[in-house]
Amino acid sequence: MEAALAVRALAGPIPTIDLISPRDTFVYRPMAVTEPFGGTPYAELDLEDLHRSHGVRRIDGTVASVRAEERLVVLGDGEEISFDALVVAVGATPRPWLDGAVTFAGKPDVEAVRTVLDRVRAGDVEELLFASPPGASWTLPLYELALLTAAWIADEGLSDIRLSLATAAEQPLGEFGPSASRTVRDMLGDRGVRFLDTQVTGYDHAMVTLADGRSVRADAVVTMAELTGNPLAGLPADDDGFIPVDDLMAVDGTDGIWAVGDATTFPIKQGGLAAQEADTAASVIAGRFGAPVEPLPFQPVLRGMLLTGVTSAYLRGDGVASETAFSPLWWPPTKLAGRYLAPYLADRHELDPSARELEDRHPVRHAGKEREEMRRLAVEFAEADALWGDYESALRWLHTLEWIDGVLPEQQAELRIRWEQELATR
Numbered sequence: 458m459e460a461a462l463a464v465r466a467l468a469g470p471i472p473t474i475d476l477i478s479p480r481d482t483f484v485y486r487p488m489a490v491t492e493p494f495g496g497t498p499y500a501e502l503d504l505e506d507l508h509r510s511h512g513v514r515r516i517d518g519t520v521a522s523v524r525a526e527e528r529l530v531v532l533g534d535g536e537e538i539s540f541d542a543l544v545v546a547v548g549a550t551p552r553p554w555l556d557g558a559v560t561f562a563g564k565p566d567v568e569a570v571r572t573v574l575d576r577v578r579a580g581d582v583e584e585l586l587f588a589s590p591p592g593a594s595w596t597l598p599l600y601e602l603a604l605l606t607a608a609w610i611a612d613e614g615l616s617d618i619r620l621s622l623a624t625a626a627e628q629p630l631g632e633f634g635p636s637a638s639r640t641v642r643d644m645l646g647d648r649g650v651r652f653l654d655t656q657v658t659g660y661d662h663a664m665v666t667l668a669d670g671r672s673v674r675a676d677a678v679v680t681m682a683e684l685t686g687n688p689l690a691g692l693p694a695d696d697d698g699f700i701p702v703d704d705l706m707a708v709d710g711t712d713g714i715w716a717v718g719d720a721t722t723f724p725i726k727q728g729g730l731a732a733q734e735a736d737t738a739a740s741v742i743a744g745r746f747g748a749p750v751e752p753l754p755f756q757p758v759l760r761g762m763l764l765t766g767v768t769s770a771y772l773r774g775d776g777v778a779s780e781t782a783f784s785p786l787w788w789p790p791t792k793l794a795g796r797y798l799a800p801y802l803a804d805r806h807e808l809d810p811s812a813r814e815l816e817d818r819h820p821v822r823h824a825g826k827e828r829e830e831m832r833r834l835a836v837e838f839a840e841a842d843a844l845w846g847d848y849e850s851a852l853r854w855l856h857t858l859e860w861i862d863g864v865l866p867e868q869q870a871e872l873r874i875r876w877e878q879e880l881a882t883r
């Protein structure tokens with residue numbers, strides 16, 4: 458969809474754009490994480506809308522093969538469709554990898570997670586572990602499930618349930634860079650989610666084995682799926698079925714064919730990056746249709762909106778800078794941060810009908826007197842909590858102080874070290 462919207466935006470009304478899809482709706486997968494906790498299911502978008510608004514016609518079908526030399530796509534029923542430019546975005550196939558665990562890959566798994574929550578409520582689960590699959594590159598939904606579970610436990614008034622999250626990554630959501638990682642680590646700590654920086658390797662008889670040799674108890678395990686590629690006959694693929702591409706997303710050894718998103722060999726399988734890849738492909742395609750557009754190299758910027766059950770956190774990282782905020786770092790503030798897809802979705806969900814392209818934003822900083830007052834209160838509350846020996850709460854207030862200014866003043870930074878030590882000795 459992003460590729461179609463981008464080509465239309467860059468090349469105007471001339472190219473005929475067809476979307477081959479076996480479904481007649483677009484499913485907004487990222488919001489599925491809220492549904493086990495009572496979140497309203499997101500309405501599926503009718504692809505006919507894309508036809509009405511952008512002249513993108515849907516062809517009902519599944520691509521069976523591509524005859525690259527002849528520039529033909531062959532559908533499952535044998536129909537042949539010719540093209541000047543082809544963008545392949547067939548995604549990946551989710552597969553369970555841990556026996557005995559509940560695998561969450563979107564809407565079809567909502568009920569299974571609900572069943573785990575029912576077991577928690579019934580007192581049947583005291584140790585609940587969230588485990589990322591081996592080699593997983595996009596684990597944000599797992600953090601959301603853990604944080605949303607923590608918020609749900611608090612809302613339900615349940616106690617004595619321990620939550621843990623295990624991942625091979627050294628830092629929580631380290632792909633966003635150090636600032637984002639630190640905020641997420643603090644958030645997990647605040648909500649009582651233990652972070653285990655090691656890979657889960659097995660699960661049996663309520664015990665999980667970890668790559669570092671340890672074993673921990675888990676009455677239930679929730680995980681994400683392992684992804685394998687969806688190779689298409691006629692196109693190259695690596696051993697796992699992913700399609701190899703160059704830095705302008707052209708499929709290796711072909712002309713006029715691009716691949717984007719989870720289907721490609723690019724390691725991070727994320728919707729925002731899929732959209733950036735689509736923009737790159739679209740820039741080259743629009744140029745071929747005569748539009749005065751320079752090819753836009755794919756320079757990944759990771760944008761993640763983390764649902765926490767309280768305020769959403771916005772994380773952004775480009776390999777150099779890393780930023781976190783509790784106000785939108787891009788607009789429209791959708792989870793699928795595509796240059797054209799985000800405004801399209803924001804319009805359909807009546808979030809902002811005026812946005813044309815995704816724009817990055819600076820975090821909202823509170824100004825003047827208001828900020829001074831917030832700062833004063835945060836320091837006062839932190840010190841009061843520490844006096845009562847409630848270092849956890851005191852540290853949370855310091856965290857709030859850090860959000861206000863983006864940095865902790867020296868005096869409070871020293872207090873943080875001291876209070877963290879106090880907490881550790883308990």
Ligand SMILES: Cc1cc2nc3c(=O)[nH]c(=O)nc-3n(C[C@H](O)[C@H](O)[C@H](O)COP(=O)(O)OP(=O)(O)OC[C@H]3O[C@@H](n4cnc5c(N)ncnc54)[C@H](O)[C@@H]3O)c2cc1C
Pocket residue numbers: 477478479480486487488489490518519520521546547548549561562563595597598687717718719720726727728729730731761762792793794
């Ligand atoms: C639980 C969960 C939460 C997520 N949260 C986020 C998030 O917050 N932010 C974010 O950016 N990303 C998120 N992601 C990742 C994001 O959903 C994917 O990276 C993104 O959907 C990839 O887009 P895609 O177009 O490459 O593939 P897909 O979205 O998988 O789409 C591929 C489409 O191709 C169709 N198809 C497959 N084979 C064929 C064929 N042969 N012919 C025709 N059609 C075919 C499929 O039916 C499917 O509709 C999340 C993923 C999960 C599982």
